[in-house]
Amino acid sequence: MDRRTIFQLIAAMPVAGALPAGSANADERSTRLSKLNLSELPPAWVGKEQIAILIYDDMTPLDIVGPHYFLSALPGATVHLVARNLDPIHADGLTLTPTATFETCPADLDVLLTGGGVGGTLAAMRDPATLTFLSDRGARAKWVASVCTGSLLLGRAGLLRGYRATSHWIGRPMLKNFGATEVDERVVFDRNRVTGAGVSAGLDLGLSLVQRLRPLDFAQTIQLFAEYAPSPPLDSGTPDRATADVLAGARQQLKAFVDAVNVMGPGAA
Amino acid sequence: MDRRTIFQLIAAMPVAGALPAGSANADERSTRLSKLNLSELPPAWVGKEQIAILIYDDMTPLDIVGPHYFLSALPGATVHLVARNLDPIHADGLTLTPTATFETCPADLDVLLTGGGVGGTLAAMRDPATLTFLSDRGARAKWVASVCTGSLLLGRAGLLRGYRATSHWIGRPMLKNFGATEVDERVVFDRNRVTGAGVSAGLDLGLSLVQRLRPLDFAQTIQLFAEYAPSPPLDSGTPDRATADVLAGARQQLKAFVDAVNVMGPGAA
Numbered sequence: 034m035d036r037r038t039i040f041q042l043i044a045a046m047p048v049a050g051a052l053p054a055g056s057a058n059a060d061e062r063s064t065r066l067s068k069l070n071l072s073e074l075p076p077a078w079v080g081k082e083q084i085a086i087l088i089y090d091d092m093t094p095l096d097i098v099g100p101h102y103f104l105s106a107l108p109g110a111t112v113h114l115v116a117r118n119l120d121p122i123h124a125d126g127l128t129l130t131p132t133a134t135f136e137t138c139p140a141d142l143d144v145l146l147t148g149g150g151v152g153g154t155l156a157a158m159r160d161p162a163t164l165t166f167l168s169d170r171g172a173r174a175k176w177v178a179s180v181c182t183g184s185l186l187l188g189r190a191g192l193l194r195g196y197r198a199t200s201h202w203i204g205r206p207m208l209k210n211f212g213a214t215e216v217d218e219r220v221v222f223d224r225n226r227v228t229g230a231g232v233s234a235g236l237d238l239g240l241s242l243v244q245r246l247r248p249l250d251f252a253q254t255i256q257l258f259a260e261y262a263p264s265p266p267l268d269s270g271t272p273d274r275a276t277a278d279v280l281a282g283a284r285q286q287l288k289a290f291v292d293a294v295n296v297m298g299p300g301a302a
Numbered sequence: 303m304d305r306r307t308i309f310q311l312i313a314a315m316p317v318a319g320a321l322p323a324g325s326a327n328a329d330e331r332s333t334r335l336s337k338l339n340l341s342e343l344p345p346a347w348v349g350k351e352q353i354a355i356l357i358y359d360d361m362t363p364l365d366i367v368g369p370h371y372f373l374s375a376l377p378g379a380t381v382h383l384v385a386r387n388l389d390p391i392h393a394d395g396l397t398l399t400p401t402a403t404f405e406t407c408p409a410d411l412d413v414l415l416t417g418g419g420v421g422g423t424l425a426a427m428r429d430p431a432t433l434t435f436l437s438d439r440g441a442r443a444k445w446v447a448s449v450c451t452g453s454l455l456l457g458r459a460g461l462l463r464g465y466r467a468t469s470h471w472i473g474r475p476m477l478k479n480f481g482a483t484e485v486d487e488r489v490v491f492d493r494n495r496v497t498g499a500g501v502s503a504g505l506d507l508g509l510s511l512v513q514r515l516r517p518l519d520f521a522q523t524i525q526l527f528a529e530y531a532p533s534p535p536l537d538s539g540t541p542d543r544a545t546a547d548v549l550a551g552a553r554q555q556l557k558a559f560v561d562a563v564n565v566m567g568p569g570a571a
């Protein structure tokens with residue numbers, strides 16, 4: 034085979050790595066605004082936020098994947114998934130990989146966000162390294178946010194003292210243990226603290242934060258991308274909508290969690 | 303040091319592994335119904351479904367993490383995250399770890415579910431191994447489900463021919479390319495095919511499936527656990543609610559995706 038034939042064969046080969054079998058080309062892969070050429074976007078849509086989302090074993094993944102959808106769409110922003118170390122995080126059958134540790138996470142954050150859970154959140158509330166990380170980054174972050182019982186973790190780290198806040202409905206009455214004032218709303222803003230109700234409230238909180246970080250038309254565009262026009266097939270999403278039996282059963286399931294939080298002291302700092 | 307002293311010291315030590323620093327005890331860790339002792343639950347709440355969720359690079363994680371929350375709560379069910387191989391899946395900045403491959407995934411499934419995306423979904427729609435997996439498992443699964451543009455992937459695998467279906471709003475008009483009939487609804491059931499609208503519709507779809515798989519009071523309990531009473535802060539979640547400018551901009555962002563799907567043939571089988 035002569036050199037010319039070899040070159041012709043090479044030229045006809047797909048570019049290894051760039052376009053593996055089945056891959057989409059660059060244009061087609063521009064799936065999210067975050068992946069577009071920033072120079073093509075309205076300048077006001079582009080930022081440079083440093084965003085840290087705490088992840089830990091036995092948390093509820095949807096608590097953070099909801100807001101992650103919205104926050105990771107911010108053009109120019111960097112989202113870190115932060116854990117004690119880079120070991121995989123196991124949570125409700127999903128395995129998530131951290132991208133930063135308590136040490137390597139940027140010192141000055143635009144957004145610090147934590148999700149909740151039950152057993153995993155209790156463990157985090159008892160973990161000095163986690164509390165130190167939260168209180169340190171939270172003291173300087175522009176926005177300090179939580180979803181679900183993540184607000185109890187913020188409280189335990191001393192970050193909600195004197196603030197109005199919400200939580201998963203089971204956690205709301207315990208906010209006072211940490212010096213916060215319970216508010217029965219889906220997303221609560223008090224100065225730079227942003228707390229969400231249980232699990233699915235992370236979507237509302239994520240979009241609410243995007244509203245604060247970008248122009249209105251950007252937030253509207255991301256809501257349209259997410260087709261976020263929810264339509265629950267049942268009407269049992271809050272304690273006042275659920276039947277008495279369903280509510281009593283759920284409270285029973287969560288009793289050990291409530292008892293464990295209530296014997297904790299107010300926590301750090 | 304005598305043996306008695308050594309035993310006393312050992313007895314005073316925390317049990318390594320069982321209760322690491324900061325860990326919650328077993329009661330407290332019963333965070334989800336799926337983690338409870340099954341014998342304590344009403345027998346009708348317990349099943350033994352085999353559920354497979356397809357994951358692939360550059361998909362939209364929220365598409366599957368929404369339904370995963372609900373499906374992984376089914377007591378007794380097993381949820382597999384299935385990919386071509388066990389390499390980590392990278393999607394919008396999150397790294398997910400598969401638990402099964404196309405080969406090791408159970409042959410007979412109760413639920414087969416795929417999410418969507420844009421670039422990643424196009425690549426999956428062009429990948430013979432993915433299409434073969436879907437058409438094989440989908441031919442026997444009790445429920446075949448998708449969220450977002452995942453319905454285009456089901457269509458490409460030949461699984462929606464002759465069915466009514468929905469998709470992300472951008473994908474809905476393309477369902478006919480694959481022999482399906484477009485329906486402008488949030489979650490569409492047609493026989494055993496269950497398709498959802500864009501991204502966030504995965505929560506509605508997940509809860510809808512739980513309703514079919516368990517008694518009503520179980521589904522209501524999970525909705526209450528998720529505090530699924532959504533309250534979007536903006537009203538731009540569908541093409542008819544968004545402003546003309548926002549819709550036009552979003553369509554422009556997604557034009558390469560639409561063009562790429564429209565030049566594809568109907569696909570497998």
